[in-house]
Amino acid sequence: MKSVEERAKRIKELLEDKKAEDVQIFDLKDKGYFVDFVVIGTSLGDKHTTALLDFLKEKLKPEGEEFLKVQTSDDWVVIDLGDMIVHIMTEAYRKRYNIEEFLEEIRKGEY
Template sequence: MQENRQEAIEVICQIIEDKKGEDIEIFNLKDTDYFVDFVVIATALIDRHAMALLEELKKQLKAKGESFFHIDEENPDWIVIDLGDIIVHLFTENQRKKFNLEEFLQKLLQEKERKDKNV
């Protein structure tokens, strides 16, 4: 699975969608100053749903040879899965609104676009 990261993103999103995760967003951050190439954000219905999404991702992705570098599941309202060049954030709705990670990532993309125009 390491060879084709776009395929990995599609598999991740399909797993989340199949298990009723909502509002899936993908950020391609290649060539930005961010520490990973891709970020996937999804909303879980409740914290137990987020944990179920995590377990399904682990089960299916490990079977495909994906490496999990770190999983932060201390707070089930916001689970972070580090797959090396892909980070997956599973939020409950309130946590997602509170932290508004999308706004931060969107600013990174806008900054990259500005730099590209000035080159």
């Protein structure tokens, strides 16, 4: 079984292969957050967001990845993989919520 870090890198690769933009990985192990890693990527629009989710399911489920919970809206998909969360958002939604700043504070131990 791959480590959570290897799995996060695999997800980043897959998202970038399908034109997700500004894909970032946040390593939050031992930071008191409820998951070890968070992956965030920007989609090109609502249809692209859904297509990225479907692509991840198609590629990762055969590799043993278990999608515990998936929440979707027009602008955002959140995938709970147990020890990792994946956010796929439109650019406007990503700018609006600026999750990176929050996650960076956690990573640095400032939250």
